[in-house]
Amino acid sequence: MTSGRWEQLQGKSFLESNARTRAIGLVDSGSFTELAGPRHRLTSPHLPLMGEAVEFDDGIVTGVGLLGKKPLFIASQEGRFIGGSVGEVHGAKLVNIVRLARESFDKMLEANPDLPEEKRPAVVISFETGGVRLHEANSGLLAHAEVMDQFQDCQGKVSIIAIIGSRVGCFGGMGFVAAAADAIIMSQFGRLGLTGPEVIEEEMGRDEFDASDRALVYRTTGGRHKYIMGDCNCLVKDTIAAFREALQDVLNKPYSRISAMRRIGSLENVTRQLRQVSLCSELSPKDSKDVWRYAGNENPDDLADVDFDTFLKTARRLVLNDLEV
Amino acid sequence: MAKQLHELNFEFKAETPVKFPYEFLHYGVVGSGDMEAIMEKKEQNGLVTIRVVTPVTGFDNVWQLVLQRFVDETGIADASIDINDNNATPVVVSLRLRQALTEIAGGAA
Numbered sequence: 001m002t003s004g005r006w007e008q009l010q011g012k013s014f015l016e017s018n019a020r021t022r023a024i025g026l027v028d029s030g031s032f033t034e035l036a037g038p039r040h041r042l043t044s045p046h047l048p049l050m051g052e053a054v055e056f057d058d059g060i061v062t063g064v065g066l067l068g069k070k071p072l073f074i075a076s077q078e079g080r081f082i083g084g085s086v087g088e089v090h091g092a093k094l095v096n097i098v099r100l101a102r103e104s105f106d107k108m109l110e111a112n113p114d115l116p117e118e119k120r121p122a123v124v125i126s127f128e129t130g131g132v133r134l135h136e137a138n139s140g141l142l143a144h145a146e147v148m149d150q151f152q153d154c155q156g157k158v159s160i161i162a163i164i165g166s167r168v169g170c171f172g173g174m175g176f177v178a179a180a181a182d183a184i185i186m187s188q189f190g191r192l193g194l195t196g197p198e199v200i201e202e203e204m205g206r207d208e209f210d211a212s213d214r215a216l217v218y219r220t221t222g223g224r225h226k227y228i229m230g231d232c233n234c235l236v237k238d239t240i241a242a243f244r245e246a247l248q249d250v251l252n253k254p255y256s257r258i259s260a261m262r263r264i265g266s267l268e269n270v271t272r273q274l275r276q277v278s279l280c281s282e283l284s285p286k287d288s289k290d291v292w293r294y295a296g297n298e299n300p301d302d303l304a305d306v307d308f309d310t311f312l313k314t315a316r317r318l319v320l321n322d323l324e325v
Numbered sequence: 326m327a328k329q330l331h332e333l334n335f336e337f338k339a340e341t342p343v344k345f346p347y348e349f350l351h352y353g354v355v356g357s358g359d360m361e362a363i364m365e366k367k368e369q370n371g372l373v374t375i376r377v378v379t380p381v382t383g384f385d386n387v388w389q390l391v392l393q394r395f396v397d398e399t400g401i402a403d404a405s406i407d408i409n410d411n412n413a414t415p416v417v418v419s420l421r422l423r424q425a426l427t428e429i430a431g432g433a434a
Binding site: 018019037038039041043047048049050051052053054055056078080081 | 328329330349351354355356357359361363378379380407409410411412
C-alpha cells in the first residue's frame with residue numbers, strides 16, 4: 001500500500017469502510033502486516049456442510065502494525081460476512097492476536113526490563129459483530145470465553161482498546177467482550193449492546209422495543225447514548241483519521257491511566273455499575289431521554305438531533321458519585 | 326445431504342495473452358450477493374485456472390461464459406484464480422474481477 005492511498009483512507013467514513021481498510025488505516029502508513037490472512041485460506045470447516053458461503057479470512061482481519069513506536073495488534077471484524085459473527089476460525093484468530101500481543105510484551109520486557117511505555121504493545125479491536133455464529137455456535141461461544149481469558153491475562157501488561165463505529169454495531173456476546181476492554185472509542189453511528197434490537201422485538205414484542213424505529217434504536221444503543229452513560233470513553237467523528245487520532249490520544253497515556261478507563265474489574269467500577277442499576281430502579285426511565293435529563297441535560301429532545309460538534313460541546317455525562325448503593 | 330457448497334473448476338486460454346504481473350492479490354468481501362477473489366501468478370503455459378466455491382447450483386454454464394469473457398477481455402494468462410461466491414449475479418462477478426485488477430493497478434499492496 002503506497003502512502004498516497006493511505007492518505008486517502010484517512011478521510012474515508014469509518015462506517016463505510018470494510019474490515020481490511022479499517023485495519024490498514026488505523027496504524028501508521030505502510031506498517032500493517034496481515035497475519036493468517038486470505039493467503040492462508042483459513043476458511044470455516046463447518047459452513048460448507050450447511051451449503052453456506054465461506055470467506056478466506058472467515059470475516060476477521062488480524063495483523064500487526066505500528067502507531068509511532070508502539071506495536072499494535074489489530075483485529076477487525078467484517079460485518080458483511082454473516083454479520084461479522086464469531087465462528088471457530090474467526091474466534092481463533094481473535095483469541096490468538098490478543099495472545100500474541102501479550103507474549104510479545106513478555107518477550108520485549110525480558111529483553112529490555114526498562115521497556116518504555118511508548119514501545120509497550122497494545123491490542124486494538126474494531127468490532128463489527130452480532131456475536132456467536134449460530135452455524136458453529138459451540139466453538140463460537142468457546143471463543144468468546146477464550147477472548148475474555150486472554151483479556152484477563154493482559155491485565156497489567158497490554159492495553160486493550162475497543163473501537164465501535166461500523167454498520168452492524170457490536171452485539172451479543174461480543175458486547176460483553178467490548179465492555180471488558182480498557183477503553184472504548186465510538187462514533188455516533190456505532191452501536192453497542194447485548195441483545196440486539198431485532199432480537200428484543202422478536203422475543204418481547206414490538207411494544208417493548210420497535211426495532212424499525214431507527215431513532216429509538218440509536219438513542220438506546222448508539223454512540224451518543226453510550227457516551228452520556230459512560231459506557232464508552234470517547235466519541236469521535238466518523239472518519240478513519242478521527243478514530244486513529246482518538247486511539248493515539250488514549251495510547252499516549254501511561255498504562256495505569258488507560259486501565260483506569262475500564263468499566264469493570266475493580267471494586268470502584270463495580271460500585272459505579274451498581275449505582276447505575278439502583279438509579280434505574282429509582283428513576284424507572286421510559287426512554288433514554290429520561291436518563292439524559294437526569295444527567296443534567298435540560299433539553300434531551302434536542303440532544304438526539306443536534307449536530308455532532310454541538311453535541312460534544314453541550315452534552316452532560318452521567319455522574320453517579322453521590323448515589324447510595 | 327441436501328445443501329452443500331459446490332466447487333466448480335475452469336480452465337481458459339486467452340486469445341491474446343498478457344502475463345499476470347502480480348504474485349498475489351485479494352479483492353472483495355463475501356457479503357450477501359457478493360464475492361471475493363484471490364489471483365496468483367502461476368506458470369502453466371498461458372493457462373488460467375479458476376476455482377469457484379458457491380452455494381448456487383445450476384448456473385455452471387453462466388459461470389463458464391462470464392469467466393471466459395473476463396479472460397478474453399483482460400488477456401489474463403499464467404494465473405490461478407480462487408473465488409468464494411455468495412449468490413453474486415453475473416454482473417457483480419464481472420465487476421469484482423475487474424475491480425480486483427484496477428485496485429492493484431491503483432497501487433494497493
